[in-house]
Amino acid sequence: xxICALTMAHKDHWALSQWFRHYSRALGAENLYVISHGSDPRxxxxxxxxxxxxxxxxRLQGFDHWRGRMxxxxxxxxxxIYDWVIRTDADELICVDPSRWPSLPQMMRDQQAxxxxxxxxxxxxxxxxxxxxxxxxxxxxxxxxxxxxxxxxAWAVRRxxxxxxxxxxxxxxxxxxxxxxxxxxxxxAHLKFADRTALxxxxxxxxxxxxxxxxxxxxxxxxxxxxxxxxxxxxxxxLPVVSWxxxxxEAWEALQTPVRDEVLSVLRxxxxxxxxxxxxxxWFATL
Numbered sequence: 628x629x630i631c632a633l634t635m636a637h638k639d640h641w642a643l644s645q646w647f648r649h650y651s652r653a654l655g656a657e658n659l660y661v662i663s664h665g666s667d668p669r670x671x672x673x674x675x676x677x678x679x680x681x682x683x684x685x686r687l688q689g690f691d692h693w694r695g696r697m698x699x700x701x702x703x704x705x706x707x708i709y710d711w712v713i714r715t716d717a718d719e720l721i722c723v724d725p726s727r728w729p730s731l732p733q734m735m736r737d738q739q740a741x742x743x744x745x746x747x748x749x750x751x752x753x754x755x756x757x758x759x760x761x762x763x764x765x766x767x768x769x770x771x772x773x774x775x776x777x778x779x780x781a782w783a784v785r786r787x788x789x790x791x792x793x794x795x796x797x798x799x800x801x802x803x804x805x806x807x808x809x810x811x812x813x814x815x816a817h818l819k820f821a822d823r824t825a826l827x828x829x830x831x832x833x834x835x836x837x838x839x840x841x842x843x844x845x846x847x848x849x850x851x852x853x854x855x856x857x858x859x860x861x862x863x864x865x866l867p868v869v870s871w872x873x874x875x876x877e878a879w880e881a882l883q884t885p886v887r888d889e890v891l892s893v894l895r896x897x898x899x900x901x902x903x904x905x906x907x908x909x910w911f912a913t914l
Contacts, residue, residue: 628736630654631705632713635662635698637684640669641825642718642818644761647674649720649914650713653731660705662698673761699789699796706787711735713783714790718818721745721782722766725910727812740808741786742795744896745815746879747778750907751863758824766911769821773863774878776899778817779809794886794895805894807885816911820863826856866904874905 632650636643643661650659656676663670665684671677682697698714705712713721721731728734735743751771759765780793789796797805820826830853882896 628711628732629658629709630711630713630732630735631658631660631709632715633660633662633698633702633705634715634717635664635694636667636670636717637664638667639717639825639829640673641759641761641822641828643670644673645720645759645765645818646715646717647677648762648764651676652914654713658709660701662701695789695791699791702784702790703787706784711783711785715780715782715815719778719780719782720816720818720914722814722816722911722914724812724814725913728810734810734813735783738785738808738810740806741784742781742788742808743783743813744779744781744807744809744885745813746774746809746875746882747776747780747815747817747896748772748774748878749778749817749819749859749863750821751860751904752821752823752826753860753864755823759822764912764914765818765821766816766907766914770906770911771863771904772816772907773866773904774874774901775817776878776882776897776901778815779878779882779896780815781895782815792888792891792893792895794888794893797892797894799889799892802887802889802892802894807883807894809879809882809896811879820856820859830856863904866902869903869905871905871908874901874903877901 659677661674661677661679663679663681666681671679702712702714723731723734750769752769753771759768781790781795878901881899886895886897
């Protein structure tokens with residue numbers, strides 16, 4: 628079975644280095660595809676052996692909409708060659724519990740569903756720890772996590788199904804009965820808050836992008852990226868800590884009834900927030 632991974636990046640070199648390290652180990656660098664939003668020779672340096680395609684960075688109005696359509700098009704094209712396409716943002720890693728699945732490819736070979744969701748969590752750098760160096764595993768240095776429905780996203784397809792709003796964009800007549808499949812032991816780690824040095828660097832870029840005027844431009848969360856980052860870290864630090872087993876079971880059970888949005892014709896996870904923090908089990912550090 629042939630599996631590839633696709634992402635799009637602009638300047639987020641730290642996160643992209645984690646993305647490349649993670650997926651090249653699982654799938655091989657030759658099966659990785661990176662869309663560079665604007666010319667950036669560092670991307671090829673960070674991702675040796677991956678296929679890098681540069682697109683112009685001359686329009687940010689309507690960014691989310693045209694970006695989604697474009698990536699759906701690339702994704703559909705890759706399905707002409709691959710059995711599965713994994714698509715995540717550069718700061719998102721799909722992690723497989725080795726007690727349940729021997730590897731990411733083996734887990735995907737065992738799936739019959741046309742698309743997959745994963746139980747998501749935000750990973751935090753709560754103690755201003757040493758920066759995670761390029762090529763090293765973020766999970767060896769960061770363990771504080773908070774489960775989130777918002778990042779319990781659709782992440783892989785084996786049929787020409789578009790991704791939208793963290794879910795699957797379906798024909799209206801398929802929405803009600805389409806399978807929502809979130810295999811147990813599969814996690815989406817969101818790394819935006821996992822390294823304060825990288826977060827500070829990207830906050831400036833997000834603020835600049837968020838200041839662009841025009842219909843469909845990135846919104847207030849981008850314009851206020853520094854306030855959002857500070858608030859997120861403070862809130863996570865204040866949460867009570869429970870065991871991984873307790874937090875994982877509660878989050879997984881709560882998300883098994885999805886949202887079937889008839890207005891957008893999107894199947895997605897509920898955007899639930901969970902009021903406790905947990906620590907990653909040791910096996911994450913081996914990924």
